[in-house]
Amino acid sequence: MARVLTPQAEDFPRWYQDILAKAELAENGPVRGTMVIRPYGYALWERMQAEVDARIKAAGARNAYFPLFIPESYLKKEAEHVEGFSPELAVVTIGGGKELEEPVVVRPTSETIINASFAKWVQSYRDLPLLINQWANVVRWEMRPRLFLRTSEFLWQEGHTAHATSDDARAYAQRILRDVYQDFMVDVLALPVIVGRKTARERFAGATNTMTLELMTGDGKALQMGTSHELGQNFAKAFGIEFLAPSSQREFAWQTSWGTSTRMVGGLIMGHGDDSGLRVPPRLAPTQVAVVLVKAEAGEAAAAIAGSLRDIGVRVELDDRADVPFGRRAVDWELKGVPIRVEVGPRDLAEGNVTLVRRIPGTKTPTALAAVADAVRVALVEDQTALYAEAERKRDARISDAGTIDDVIEAVGAGGWARMPWADLGPEGEAKLAERAVTVRCLVRADGSLPATGDEPDVIAYCAKAY
Amino acid sequence: MARVLTPQAEDFPRWYQDILAKAELAENGPVRGTMVIRPYGYALWERMQAEVDARIKAAGARNAYFPLFIPESYLKKEAEHVEGFSPELAVVTIGGGKELEEPVVVRPTSETIINASFAKWVQSYRDLPLLINQWANVVRWEMRPRLFLRTSEFLWQEGHTAHATSDDARAYAQRILRDVYQDFMVDVLALPVIVGRKTARERFAGATNTMTLELMTGDGKALQMGTSHELGQNFAKAFGIEFLAPSSQREFAWQTSWGTSTRMVGGLIMGHGDDSGLRVPPRLAPTQVAVVLVKAEAGEAAAAIAGSLRDIGVRVELDDRADVPFGRRAVDWELKGVPIRVEVGPRDLAEGNVTLVRRIPGTKTPTALAAVADAVRVALVEDQTALYAEAERKRDARISDAGTIDDVIEAVGAGGWARMPWADLGPEGEAKLAERAVTVRCLVRADGSLPATGDEPDVIAYCAKAY
The missing domain is CATH 3.40.50.800 (Anticodon-binding domain)
Structure with a gap:
């Protein structure tokens, strides 16, 4: 058979570009960083949507839709949030032929606008938990775009919830992580994601805890496939989401948010593709x-x-x-x-x-x-089972145990991930790795479960270069 | 039972506002003209999407996704199109913290950006017909917003196709009109829409023919529920969609576009609602x-x-x-x-x-x-059958035959529609009606079929006030 794609071993990014074009998955849009998703690429996304949506509904959340345009002032209500997103915003300054009095931001994520509604909808503990999901496009101006992985506009679902207690919020964020995201990625996408907790450095802007599902790509890098956040009472205080508790006290709600996006299509390609093209797991395949x-x-x-x-x-x-x-x-x-x-x-x-x-x-x-x-x-x-087993075997073969920062850098340089005790690495080690473009992807307990805090002893840090 | 809604007969627009709030369907977003679709309103829309999507796929079209942002220059390539949409555009001038070199427009509709892709994808007659549909949000800056009916941002599907011949394009535009839209509205929504051809005055900006499905609302006005357009070769010439015909000649493609939107939720409410609330036809109902x-x-x-x-x-x-x-x-x-x-x-x-x-x-x-x-x-x-029959009976009772423009104005003033021979009304009569905010909703042959041109004899004009 004639060579259709650049072989992965020769040039993985080039292989990725080739497969996007030859399998008619996606191409660049005219505005920098935007993407045209072609019918076959979109059919993969539609199947992902159907599977994720069914799991979200089974977890009790209901779909709704909130506006694309957010008043600039809303973004500023939560300090860390605005700091995190400001550099990436697209701003509408002209509407209906006129300069707008207050510019509006094209949503980069919807915490602010959704929580403004929540503040109206939540009055009593009887209104909780409030479990909402939205399928939408979001915009984050992207300087180094890469189709599906990082585009200025992407499609995603974003869940937003409010709870009466911190425990309930934490349990729900974990339920989404495990029963929706991990279940879907393992059982349908056949991708052996590593599930863990982000370090403080890598946390979502405005969250008190971010949990993540990390995929090893065919070239040994890491791709963040989805995240689930505990937001504490940060947004509830910024937007006034208060409820009357059974005790008759007014309390601020505890919140979560969580999302997966068209980036998963990139993960599917980079997780299972070979030199002949894409390999789609049967449970996902639009055409089996x-x-x-x-x-x-x-x-x-x-x-x-x-x-x-x-x-x-x-x-x-x-x-x-x-x-x-x-x-x-x-x-x-x-x-x-x-x-x-x-x-x-x-x-x-x-x-x-x-x-x-x-x-x-x-x-x-x-x-x-x-x-x-x-x-x-x-x-x-x-073949569903075989594809998962193959991906898991390849992943495990590329993860090495490191005792020092130099070990980590060496292992990552050789095209793999490194595993190192977080107690030995710590935020200083993490900062040093960052200088070499190596990040701590997540923290995991030795038994694979989630650390309850960022400084639990006996926690393992997975380190890799990330897409 | 206590009065929950303003009675329709007392104040129909107020009744509509009441039902949106009390049935928790939608509310205003913070930016003027935007809309929050609440879970129950969105569940109605999801059911509409599922039913319409299945019919679109059965008609052979495939879903894809094109960017939200369109270079300003693209909009200008088709003269009538830019003239029609310019006053309604939202324009992004700042991206990633910097003034953009070329401002980008938030899509008001996607003819321009989709046809730029079509120009790349279509080379030979073998690539035709090319049948694409997209589910997306679009933005048209709205001065007099009304939830679901007219909002600055709305959700819709927009189909875009390219064909080798004018006949094939015409047949496909009609197939979508009848087998997708009319079938869905009649069989699922139980709404007795009138299907006809738009006059030249009411045509889509850039189309050679617009066909429409018009609903009579509970207060005797008209609501355009969907449209299907023949675009001739207008966009093909503007964007260079050329193909090698079997004759080895290069020819421009013939095109169609067609859409339905969240406005249908407004139509459902205004078509079937009564003083106790909404009435959802069983085939649509998210909860039966x-x-x-x-x-x-x-x-x-x-x-x-x-x-x-x-x-x-x-x-x-x-x-x-x-x-x-x-x-x-x-x-x-x-x-x-x-x-x-x-x-x-x-x-x-x-x-x-x-x-x-x-x-x-x-x-x-x-x-x-x-x-x-x-x-x-x-x-x-x-009850599905009964709901349709009731709506049809009410509709027919409110349509009167008019012989003169004054008759039309009187009938419309009394809260109904008027039917008048188009040969007697004509573009001049249409202009006079427009001064009284009465529009020709569509032209229909006496037997209910579609006129092949705008000046066929024996064609009936349906006239009404429109939402």
């Missing part, structure tokens, strides 16, 4: 099976197979473009990472067979017509 | 049945009924808030327009019954426990 007609005469059989797979609930696309050379179409399905191809050709058919091509293990197997449905069903399950 | 616990002791029975309805595919919400007075909850379900309430109280239960309350016919019927599922199933179907 491509039934590919080899030659026109097999058209009827191909359509029948596609129909029978659809009937058992498989997401199928029939590729009957007999006027496009078969080889080109096969390369295209490889590039797009569709888990299974059922190739239907007259020669195989004469023997009662088709060819089952599995993208993840890379096998090609002649399969009797009557056995296709079962073979597909089995392959979809097996 | 509320199982309402009268008193705490009936909790187990209520949960069992909710479960058994869910099992047969009904969208159910269990209202077990025994600490909130029953009467208040009943009013709330009326306001929200949930089609059916199953009230479960200990007294009824002792006799093996529950009470079935149907919002649309307004009936209350004691129903044996074993018969609930069947009764619900039947009611959901009957």
Whole structure:
């Protein structure tokens, strides 16, 4: 097969650019840092949305929608928040042909505008918890854009909640982290994310605690796939979210916010892609099976197979473009990472067979017509598991234990992550690593659970270069 | 029951404001003209999205996403288009803390930016038709905002297509109009929209033909619920969308665009609402049945009924808030327009019954426990049909035939629509009506089909005041 993509080992960023173009996933928009998400890229995102949305609803949150435009004054109400976001803002100064009296900011995130509503909606402890999610676009002016990973505009969901107690807020932030995000990333995306707590340095602007899910990419870097924050009472005090407690005292609410974005599409590509293209886990795949007609005469059989797979609930696309050379179409399905191809050709058919091509293990197997449905069903399950196992194995092989800052820098320089006791590293060590563009991705207890504070003893720091 | 809403007959706009607040549908955002869509309002929109999206996909279009920010220069490429949208633009002049070299416009619609991509994607007739849809927010600075009907930011879908021939483009614009929009509005929203062609005066800025679906509201005005445009080759020439035809000639593509928005939520409210609140057609309803616990002791029975309805595919919400007075909850379900309430109280239960309350016919019927599922199933179907029939009857009673412009003005002044032969009215009559804020909503053939041109003989003009 002719070389379609720059090999990963030769130039990983170039491979990433190639795959975005060749698999028709996304391209640059005309305004710096903006992105056009092409239909196949968007179909991946739609599947992510459906899966994440169902889990968010199961966790009791309801969707709503808040305005794109935020008065500049709102942003300034929470001191750390405005400091964090000011350098990245896009500002509308002209509306309806006139200079605006107060400029409006295009939302970089919606804590401020949503909490202004919460202040109206929350009166009594009976109104709590208030659990809201929004699917929206946000804008953070980006100087070094990279499609899907860091764009000036991106699509995301952002959850915002208010609770009567700190404990309830903490439990909910963790529930979202585990039952929504980790469950989705592990079970659907087949990505072995490391779940931990951010250091104070890496915390969200305005949060008291940020928890994160970190992915190792194919080149051994780290990508933050999602975050869940405890906001304490910071925004509640800034926006006046007060409630009458059962004790008849007025109290400020405790809050959380949490988000995942189109960056996950970048994570999917960088987590599973290989030199032939993308590899999409079956549970996510918008097209799980491509039934590919080899030659026109097999058209009827191909359509029948596609129909029978659809009937058992498989997401199928029939590729009957007999006027496009078969080889080109096969390369295209490889590039797009569709888990299974059922190739239907007259020669195989004469023997009662088709060819089952599995993208993840890379096998090609002649399969009797009557056995296709079962073979597909089995392959979809097996390959989901295999993809996760492969990613986990590769990840673990690239994580080394470091005893000193120099060890960390060496391990990261060699294209991996390093693990070091946080007690030995500390904020000073973290600052030194930052000079070498190495960051502490998260803190995790030895048993994999979440540290309750940033300075718990026996906590491990995962260090890496980040996208 | 205490009066909860201003009666429609007393003050329709006030009734509309009341219902938005009391049914917790939406409220004003802090920036003029923006809107907060509250969870119940958003749930209605999500159901609309799901139904419209499925029909768009069935019509062969694929979803994608294009940037929010458009270079100012793009807007200027199509002369009528820029003229139409310039007064409504929001302009970003500051990004990342710096004055931008070229200001960027927040999309008021995406013809320009999408067609810039189409120019790259379309090379050969084999690339056509290219059928793309986008779900997005758009911004049109609004001086006289009204929630859902006219807001500075709104949510919508916008379809954009390119075709090899004018006939193919025309057929597709009509297919979207009929098979997607009309089918959805009639079959799901139960709204008897009038489908017709816009006059030249009312055409979309840049289109060669605009087709529309017009709703009569509860106060006898008109609301444009969706439009489908033929764009001819206007944008193709402005953006260079050329393809190699089978003849080996280079030709410009023929295009369409089409959209529906959160305005449909306003149409739903104004089309079906009554003095007790909203009435949601069963096929749309996010909650089709509320199982309402009268008193705490009936909790187990209520949960069992909710479960058994869910099992047969009904969208159910269990209202077990025994600490909130029953009467208040009943009013709330009326306001929200949930089609059916199953009230479960200990007294009824002792006799093996529950009470079935149907919002649309307004009936209350004691129903044996074993018969609930069947009764619900039947009611959901009957009430969908009844709601449409009622809206159609009311609409027809308010449309009068007019012979002169004065007749039109009189009929519209009396709170209805007028129908007048377009040959007798014409562009001059249309201009005169406009002075009285009466517009020609659309042109329709006597048999209800679409006129092929704006000056076909025997065409009827529907005239009304519009929202």
